[in-house]
Amino acid sequence: MAQAEAFETDFWKHANLRKVWDDIVPGEPRKTIPYTLTRDAIELYCASVGEDHPIYFDEAYAKTTRYGGLIAPPSIHILLMFACTPADDWMRSPGTVNAGQSWSYNIPARPGDVIRLEARALDKFIKRERLFVVHDNVFFNQQGDVICSGRGWTIRPE
C-alpha cells in the first residue's frame, strides 16, 4: 500500500511533539501540507466504506454525468484531514475521540487534484470534566475553489 508506506502510521512516534489541550490556541492556524489525491487513494477509501457507485471508478460512465469525469465521494475529507496535515498535528494524538462533525460540500474533489487545507482550532472548552477542542477546516483544489468546509468536535486525551 504505497500511500500508507509514505505515511507514519505509528501515531505514538511524534506524540511528544504534539500540542496538548492546554497548548492549543483557538484561532491559530494549523500547519498543513498540500496533497495530490490519486485514483488509488480514492478507490482505497471507497473500499473501506463499501462505496461502489461507478462515478468513482468508471471513467466512461463518469463522463456522461453532470461532473464530466471521475470524482471522489463527498466524505473523502475524512482521508484529506490526515493526508493534508503533518505527523505532529494534534489531530493524531492517541486517544483523540471524535464526538461529531458537520461538513458542507461545494464541488467534488477529483483524482489528480492538488488539495490544500486551511485549518485551525476554533474553540476549546471543558464539559463534564472532558477537554473539548472544536476544529474548523476548509479544503481547496489547485484552482483555489472550495471543495468542502467543516467543523468537528474532539475530546482530547488527558
Next chain:
Amino acid sequence: MTTTFENLGEGDTIDGPKFEVSRESIRLFCDGSLDYNPLHLDDEYMKGSFGKTNFGGIIMHGMNNFGLITRMITDWAYPAGAIHRRLETRWVKPVKPGDTIQPTGIVKSKQVTANSRWVLIDVMVKNQAGEKVATGEAMVEFPS
C-alpha cells in the same frame, strides 16, 4: 417511482447499506482514511480508561458512520439528479467488531430558496440491537 423534489414527502424513508464491522473492516478504514489512532488498532491501549470511559477493546472510527451515511445519501441523490450538500453528525454509542450497523434517513422537510430547492433529512445509524450509534441531519439540493 423516480425520486423528484415534487413527489418527496415528510416521513419518506431511505434505507442505507448494512455494514458488518470487523477488526479487518476497521483496519481497512485506517488504511483508507490514514487515521491510525490506537483507539482503532491497539487492544492493550484500549484496556485503559479515557477519563470516565472504558471502551473495553478497539472501536470503529466514528467517521466510518459518516462515510456510510454519505454513501446512503449520494446513492439516493445521484439517480434523482440531486446533490449532497451537507451532513452533520454526532456519535452517541461506540461501535465494535462483531456489530452490524445500518444507516437510515427520514425526510424531514423541503424548502425552496431564491435559486434552488432543498430537502432536509434526519439520519441515524443503528446497530444490530436497534440502538442508535449515530444521529444527524443531511441537506440535499434538487437544482430547479
